[in-house]
Amino acid sequence: xxxxxxxxxxxxxxxxxxxxxxxxxxxxxxxxxxxxxxxxxxxxxxxxxxxxxxxxxxxxxxxxxxxxxxxxxxxxxxxxxxxxxxxxxxxxxxxxxxxxxxxxxxxxxxxxxxxxxxxxxxxxxxxxxxxxxxxxxxxxxxxxxxxxxxxxxxxxxxxxxxxxxxxxxxxxxxxxxxxxxxxxxxxxxxxxxxxxxxxxxxxxxxxxxxxxxxxxxxxxxxxxxxxxxxxxxxxxxxxxxxxxxxxxxxxxxxxxxxxxxxxxxxxxxxxxxxxxxxxxxxxxxxxxxxxxxxxxxxxx
Amino acid sequence: xxxxxxxxxxxxxxxxxxxxxxxxxxxxxxxxxxxxxxxxxxxxxxxxxxxxxxxxxxxxxxxxxxxxxxxxxxxxxxxxxxxxxxxxxxxxxxxxxxxxxxxxxxxxxxxxxxxxxxxxxxxxxxxxxxxxxxxxxxxxxxxxxxxxxxxxxxxxxxxxxxxxxxxxxxxxxxxxxxxxxxxxxxxxxxxxxxxxxxxxxxxxxxxxxxxxxxxxxxxxxxxxxxxxxxxxxxxxxxxxxxxxxxxxxxxxxxxxxxxxxxxxxxxx
Numbered sequence: 001x002x003x004x005x006x007x008x009x010x011x012x013x014x015x016x017x018x019x020x021x022x023x024x025x026x027x028x029x030x031x032x033x034x035x036x037x038x039x040x041x042x043x044x045x046x047x048x049x050x051x052x053x054x055x056x057x058x059x060x061x062x063x064x065x066x067x068x069x070x071x072x073x074x075x076x077x078x079x080x081x082x083x084x085x086x087x088x089x090x091x092x093x094x095x096x097x098x099x100x101x102x103x104x105x106x107x108x109x110x111x112x113x114x115x116x117x118x119x120x121x122x123x124x125x126x127x128x129x130x131x132x133x134x135x136x137x138x139x140x141x142x143x144x145x146x147x148x149x150x151x152x153x154x155x156x157x158x159x160x161x162x163x164x165x166x167x168x169x170x171x172x173x174x175x176x177x178x179x180x181x182x183x184x185x186x187x188x189x190x191x192x193x194x195x196x197x198x199x200x201x202x203x204x205x206x207x208x209x210x211x212x213x214x215x216x217x218x219x220x221x222x223x224x225x226x227x228x229x230x231x232x233x234x235x236x237x238x239x240x241x242x243x244x245x246x247x248x249x250x251x252x253x254x255x256x257x258x259x260x261x262x263x264x265x266x267x268x269x270x271x272x273x274x275x276x277x278x279x280x281x282x283x284x285x286x287x288x289x290x291x292x293x294x295x296x297x298x299x300x
Numbered sequence: 301x302x303x304x305x306x307x308x309x310x311x312x313x314x315x316x317x318x319x320x321x322x323x324x325x326x327x328x329x330x331x332x333x334x335x336x337x338x339x340x341x342x343x344x345x346x347x348x349x350x351x352x353x354x355x356x357x358x359x360x361x362x363x364x365x366x367x368x369x370x371x372x373x374x375x376x377x378x379x380x381x382x383x384x385x386x387x388x389x390x391x392x393x394x395x396x397x398x399x400x401x402x403x404x405x406x407x408x409x410x411x412x413x414x415x416x417x418x419x420x421x422x423x424x425x426x427x428x429x430x431x432x433x434x435x436x437x438x439x440x441x442x443x444x445x446x447x448x449x450x451x452x453x454x455x456x457x458x459x460x461x462x463x464x465x466x467x468x469x470x471x472x473x474x475x476x477x478x479x480x481x482x483x484x485x486x487x488x489x490x491x492x493x494x495x496x497x498x499x500x501x502x503x504x505x506x507x508x509x510x511x512x513x514x515x516x517x518x519x520x521x522x523x524x525x526x527x528x529x530x531x532x533x534x535x536x537x538x539x540x541x542x543x544x545x546x547x548x549x550x551x552x553x554x555x556x557x558x559x560x561x562x563x564x565x566x567x568x
Contacts, residue, residue, distance in 0.1 A: 092460055111463060123461035127479040127556040136475060137465035170558040188465065 035104065036114075036192050036224035037066040037089055042098035044084050058084040060250035062098070064243065066192075069222040073235035075287060076245030077294035082228040083120070084251075086194050089226060090117045103191070115192040116185035120200060122177050124169040130180045131156065131165035137188045155183040159213065175206040179213070186217060193218075195227045199234070211238060211267040219264060232287060236279055237267045244286050247294035255286045341525065348526040353534065362534075368510040370538065372428050372500035376435020377492060377542075384440045385485060388447025389477060398448075409445070413437045414498075417506045426507050435499025439492045443485060450484030451477050483557060486550040493542045497535060 042062045045055050058081035066072050074082050087093040088100055091111035100107045102114050116137075124133045134152035139145065156165050159179040169177055178198060185193060199207045215238060218225060229235050235242045236259055243256045261275055270276055307313060326346050332338045333345040340348070356362035391398045417434050424430035454476060462476050504513025512531050519527030 090460075090464060092463075113466070115464070117461065117464040119457045119461055121455075121457045123455070123457040125458055125462065125475065125479070127482075128475075129556075136462070136467075140466035140468070140471055168556040170556070184461075184465065 034068045035065045035101070036068045036070070037064075037226065038101040038104075039064045039085070039088070040099045040101065042085075042088055042095040042100060044081070044088065044093060045096040057250045058248065059088075060252055062252050064253055066224050066226055068103075068191075068224055070241060071218060071225045071227065071239045073227045073229060073239040073242045074245060075229060075232055075235045075242060075283070076251065077247045077287075077291045078230055079298075080245050080248040080290070080294065081251035082230075082245060083196050086117070086196050086226060086228055089192075089194055090115055092117075112192070114190060115194050116188055116190040118178075118181055118185050118193065118195045118198045120197045122169065122181070124177060124180055124184065126169050129166050129168055130161060130172065133169070133180060134184045134187050137184060141188065151187060152183075155187045158217070159183040174202055175210060178202065178210055182210075182214070182217070191223060193223050193225045195225065197229050198227075200229070200231070207234075208268050214238070215263075215265060215267065232280060232283060233271055236261075236276060236283065237265060237270050242283055244283060244290065247290045247297060254290065255283075257283050341523070344525040344529045349529045349533065352526045352530040356530070362515070365510055365512050365515050366534070366538070368428060369497075369500050369504065369512040369535070372431040372435060372503070372511065373493075373496045373542075375428070375432045376439055376499050377496040379432065380436040380439025380496065381443050381485070381489065381492060383436065384443025385447050385481075387440075388444045389451060389473070389481065392448045392451035392481075393473075393477070405441075405444075409441050413441075414502055417503050420503070421507045426509060431500040431503030431508070431511070434503045435496045438495045438499045442488050442492045442495060446484040446488035447481045450481030453484075454480045483554055486546070486554060489546045489550075490543055493546060494539055497539050501535060 039062050042059060043057065044059045045057045048054050048056060062085060064085075074085065076082050084093060088095050089112060091100075091107055091109075094109075100112075102112055124130075125136065128136060131149065131152045134155050135145075135148040138148035138151055143151070153165060156162055159182055161176060161179050161183070164172065164176060164180075169180070172180065181198070199210050202210060211234065227235070227238060232242075239259050241256060241258050243253045245251050246254045257279065259279060261270060261273070261279075306317075329343070330346045333340040333343055391401060414434070416437060417430070420430040420433045424433055458480075459472070459476060462472060467475060500511065501513040501516075504511035505517050508514045512535055516528050516531040519525075519531065
């Protein structure tokens with residue numbers, strides 16, 4: 001196992017503090033361009049809701065690199081600014097300080113064109129059929145209409161929605177809408193996939209199915225995935241690496257763990273293995289502290 | 301408990317009851333006026349009103365008036381909707397302009413705009429255009445507020461998602477803002493149709509040479525209450541027909557919607 005405790009004191013044993021905190025001056029990765037995404041001391045401060053309110057710092061000084069082809073999960077207490085990080089990665093939010101680099105190039109303005117984003121809530125256009133929703137992204141990228149449609153139909157088959165192409169989103173179940181969203185994101189063949197608690201609204205069975213589906217699709221071409229979740233089991237069973245974020249405000253990564261479970265994985269069965277439970281205990285140890293902090297903070 | 305006869309899902313029961321309600325209202329009206337319990341001079345009588353409508357259509361004298369009113373209404377409706385749609389989109393997508401324009405729009409909307417009728421008569425003459433102008437000022441705000449709201453209500457997730465899919469601002473307009481605003485626009489069109497009629501009839505009533513409003517004004521001058529009521533009934537009928545056509549169009553365009561849309565009201 002390879003684990004780093006970032007914020008030194010008070011973190012439980014089992015996490016060997018092997019390396020200094022990640023940072024711009026000491027890159028973790030030996031090869032620069034093997035990094036799909038790289039946050040360099042990113043800080044996001046938002047103005048307060050009212051004129052007199054203080055500003056709110058969602059994330060502070062986050063340095064984090066996502067390797068090319070890596071499945072990285074970010075876990076942390078609810079409302080800790082995980083989504084803010086994803087929005088920064090997508091280019092939807094500009095960091096107040098620090099930079100985001102995409103495959104070695106700093107993202108100055110505009111959206112991250114290498115990335116697709118799967119949102120927590122349904123983000124399909126409700127006025128388009130499933131097929132048209134999937135084809136929309138391809139059309140925006142200049143593909144001809146019939147070619148886009150044909151490709152959308154291929155994706156419908158690939159995500160198991162064959163025969164549902166003519167339906168509107170409200171006629172689909174929650175799981176089917178997620179499949180459609182996944183197809184919509186993957187149809188553009190992005191090099192990076194950003195996922196914000198994509199399965200949190202699904203029931204547990206559908207959720208396992210979707211997780212399995214995601215792993216199957218990912219294994220085909222190994223895109224870099226940043227997967228935000230508050231579900232530790234989900235994070236471990238899917239990822240190569242799990243990063244634990246501190247309680248908000250001013251969130252930053254506190255520890256990270258390499259998940260050395262074998263692939264291909266069965267997301268339901270892998271949860272029973274000894275190694276999984278070991279990892280779960282170790283990560284939960286760290287996460288629990290943050291969750292308790294977050295809980296204490298909101299209760300006051 | 302409801303008895304099965306009054307089941308709201310039974311079409312026969314519902315339609316039958318509606319016809320019964322209408323028939324009893326007409327019967328009551330006839331009874332009251334024919335027994336002279338209320339004066340037929342002031343309240344008309346159903347037979348006379350019916351006679352008047354038949355006469356109008358048999359002699360063909362009503363067609364020029366109907367045609368005029370319908371043309372005014374449709375023009376006001378189409379022009380007002382187009383302007384409302386354009387301005388609504390424009391302001392909703394331009395926050396600075398929206399804030400600058402806000403007090404003016406509120407003032408214009410709360411102003412009793414029917415009072416413009418005499419001014420429009422001076423500006424555009426007694427022909428159809430003064431009525432169209434009045435109708436447009438009424439329809440515009442109804443549609444405008446709904447489009448404005450519709451664009452504001454676009455789900456931020458759908459918007460971000462579509463941007464992430466690579467849509468440029470023009471594509472966002474066509475694929476997100478317009479379709480999202482359409483459901484609001486359509487529910488406002490039902491209001492707009494009625495209000496467009498108000499514009500043309502009030503305009504005609506205040507000064508014109510043709511139109512149902514003019515017909516009503518003439519009849520009123522002769523204390524011919526039957527003709528007044530006949531005119532009102534005709535207007536109601538045509539407003540209903542237009543409203544149903546909007547509903548049919550709505551059903552086709554908003555096929556993607558699970559339920560009905562909502563609407564925000566603008567005052568007439």
